[in-house]
Amino acid sequence: MATGPQRAWRAACPHCGAPVEFASAASASAVCGFCRSTLLREGEALRRIGTSAELFDDHSPLQLGAAGKYSGAAFTVVGRQQLGYEGGSWNEWHVLFDAAGSESGFKSGWLSEDNGAYVIAFDAPLSGPVPEPADLNPGERRVVAGAIWDVASVQRARLLAAQGELPQPPRLDGGEFIVADLRNQQDEVGTLDWRDPQQPQWSVGRSVRLADLAMSGLRDDQASEKTLRGRALECPSCGAALEPSLKTTQSIVCGQCKAVVDISQGAGAELQHYAQDNTGTPPLIPLGRSGTLALGEKAPPLPWQVVGYVERIEVDVEAGEEQATWREYLLYNQREGFAFLVDAEDGWSYANPITGVPKVRGDKAEYKGTTYDQLYTYSGAVTYVLGEFYWRLNKGEKTRNTDYAAGPKRLNREQAGQEVTWSAGGALDSEAVAKAFGLGTTEAMAMRRDAKALGGSGSSVKTWLIVLVVVLVMLAIIGSCSDSNTDCQPLRDTFGEASAEYQQCLRNNRAGSGVRTSGGSYGGFSSGGGGHK
Structure with a gap:
């Protein structure tokens, strides 16, 4: 069972007096959960340096205090950064590993959203030449930190709000900055973050499933x-x-x-x-x-x-x-x-x-x-x-x-x-x-697209005859589409005026040709191209 950090440091918020807790001695700042003051830790004292905006409730199952395990090391969710870009917003949850995790090489990391799933990443040293943001384009192959990466995305982002304990003070008035995602053939995802233009941050992570993290304390x-x-x-x-x-x-x-x-x-x-x-x-x-x-x-x-x-x-x-x-x-x-x-x-x-x-x-x-x-x-x-x-x-x-x-x-x-x-x-x-x-049965017949799917189904002769009749009827209807627009009426009545079948019939009519026999496409397996940094 995952356990939380063994030590904590607590002080009163200098603005409202509410208790503010630090689970890690390395944490530089926190956001007061009561008044949202952004607090900078200076030795044993706290200094208020600003106010965080209110978090947008995106209904994430994660929350502060949730715990889990990664590679056998226990961690606790202690903070969150909420970032926005043109396509929406995403969360980066700051996770802190316990003493056993530190012995395994884990101290703290980030649990972030990625195309409807999650990635756990760790800050890493950035050695060698660093490409300029303007020089990165999606689809290119670049060398970063001595390894080969494919550029997956380049986005202009901004920090919207922060919550809990963070390794660095959140720059809520820092305006927009560039975030680039890179991926490699080892199923890793790397992130270049130019929040500080003079010192870009670099992190490397892998895709994870919440079920595999054995999470507890998730939002009810x-x-x-x-x-x-x-x-x-x-x-x-x-x-x-x-x-x-x-x-x-x-x-x-x-x-x-x-x-x-x-x-x-x-x-x-x-x-x-x-x-x-x-x-x-x-x-x-x-x-x-x-x-x-x-x-x-x-x-x-x-x-x-x-x-x-x-x-x-x-x-x-x-x-x-x-x-x-x-x-x-x-x-x-x-x-x-x-x-x-x-x-x-x-x-x-x-x-x-x-x-x-x-x-x-x-x-x-x-x-x-x-x-x-x-x-x-x-x-x-x-x-x-x-x-x-x-x-x-x-x-x-x-x-x-x-x-x-x-x-x-x-x-x-x-x-x-x-x-x-x-x-x-x-x-x-x-x-x-x-x-x-x-x-x-009607919907199932309409779903059939190719002979392979039918051939592997063990269909009876009766089923094959039904399919053959349906195909002959459809061919007769499509073949008649070249006469006039009114000959496409059966397809319009069956599939609708905006359907691909009816529109194709009209195109064939205008072109004066039959239906092209082609391989077509597998549909793109589209992910929508969004939903993550």
């Missing part, structure tokens, strides 16, 4: 749910109530007018939003539906809930070329965090963002002992969304994707704005997905 789920219910917001477009159900939600779609609303700055902020250009198509798996799936070779079957739905389309294609379309479902599990279920024209698959980067040479990518072949490189854009997302959705934002495959295994590289994200996953049988989410 029932209390959190009560707080979430109190987080109800008003849609700035139509006035309908917005009630986010996830603690990490940054964007939410209004259930009434379908406006996409940015709630990353909290209830007190002016809510930015945009109207969607089309009505989209209803998701085959309804929002809120839960299903049990094993998303990984060694992963156990776990319940996953559909919390978000995205439709994407390939853009910047050559004249006359078919635009591939795909759909993504954002899945949530309380213990594992987030995953993606992708419905593309060549089948169903799942994906998870990864901390490290594969080794890429030419058209090959190597990751965890498996070599993948490059399939497609393409650009995509979001056309329609529903539900909640842990990143901020930007209207018209494009992504640049490259897909790789090794048998059923999948890899994807996606660049969105100033961030590059790698995701790993694998193919799924459509019947397994339909069964997991309790879908009916």
